[in-house]
Amino acid sequence: MSRRAIRRLAACLPAIAAIGLAVPANAQSTPTPTQSTPSTVIVAQAEAAQRQLRQTFTNLTFEDFTPSPVEGPIYQANAGGRIVYYAPKSEHLLFAAVYDRNGVNLTALAQEAAATIRLKRIDPSQALAIGPATAPTVIEFTDPDCPYCRALDRFWATKAAEGKPVRRLVFFVTGIHPEAAAKAEHILCSPDPAAAFERVYAGAAPKVLATCAAGKAKLAAHTTLVAGVGIGGTPTIIVDGHIVSGFRQDELDAFLAKAAAGAR
Incomplete structure (x- = not known):
């Protein structure tokens, strides 16, 4: 031990x-x-x-x-x-x-057994998908104002530049920071949500945040899911069916290495 x-x-x-x-x-x-x-x-x-x-x-x-x-x-x-x-x-x-x-x-x-049951409630069609469809998939619960979430975004960008991209199915957690919901809706309502996500997570602060009915509806679905799955902190990443709480680079590196070995 x-x-x-x-x-x-x-x-x-x-x-x-x-x-x-x-x-x-x-x-x-x-x-x-x-x-x-x-x-x-x-x-x-x-x-x-x-x-x-x-x-x-x-x-x-x-x-x-x-x-x-x-x-x-x-x-x-x-x-x-x-x-x-x-x-x-x-x-x-x-x-x-x-x-x-x-x-x-x-x-x-x-x-872990309880988490496996809860993870079955996740509907991938409600997520904001970022990254190539053929890449290994991760599920990510994130907050636009969470510093560790932004560090995680930089990590994924670095790995993509190294030729190790992932397909991120993103769900927003909006109950922690006061402006998280407005920023998440802005991302979901943008013409290119993935690009808007990158800008916001890089620190951009648009003077006018976009709003739309579709974005509100999707964000409401995210909020319901977050409560149902029991996500209490960000970032929370699901890789290979396992929950990674927080930005744990060693565990994510191991996941990417396993994915690369399986692709050979």
């Missing part, structure tokens, strides 16, 4: 202890006046749980081991694309990453 995974795992140990190690709920109760110390059974169970934790995750060092405040069974829920965990007995909501003993991030797998 990587150091980063270890740090994330250590941060969510209370959830792991509650989910995987089955510390009994009554181990967390406050002793009553007639019961000043836990029962022998509870102590034995806690000690067994601690031994199991240390034996299972041998690459981690634990300085202490105490009962979790979480009680009872824990359930998994999808909250707008984010996997969360809920313990109804103690009314705890856990924002955590759950790993198995082999270091597999079970939360990430659940999120």
Whole structure:
């Protein structure tokens, strides 16, 4: 397991202890006046749980081991694309990453499975298509005023100049910056939307922004899609059916390299 995974795992140990190690709920109760110390059974169970934790995750060092405040069974829920965990007995909501003993991030797998279902809602015909139709296709959720989206646009332009173009199916996210909707509609209403997209993302600020009924309708469709798919940040890129959150150049380079190898 990587150091980063270890740090994330250590941060969510209370959830792991509650989910995987089955510390009994009554181990967390406050002793009553007639019961000043836990029962022998509870102590034995806690000690067994601690031994199991240390034996299972041998690459981690634990300085202490105490009962979790979480009680009872824990359930998994999808909250707008984010996997969360809920313990109804103690009314705890856990924002955590759950790993198995082999270091597999079970939360990430659940999120990816949920994302796959949501991605089926995307209608490519509603997108603004940029780039040659024969190039590898990516789906891009973007915001005209997002600096990382503009950096991504420069990245794609550089790759196109290197002979590695992509077909971008663009959907606009307009709920983050106040002028994003007006600029997106301007792009969609322009005679050459791809050229207008390039100018706006290069920093152009037209004095008069174009408006039109068709552009408004398409932008409304984008807004509905963004809410349905659960896109919360920009840029969000979908490559090979996987969601890339943010401008992660290494992942995009890997995608382009894979696409180039497949074309040979």
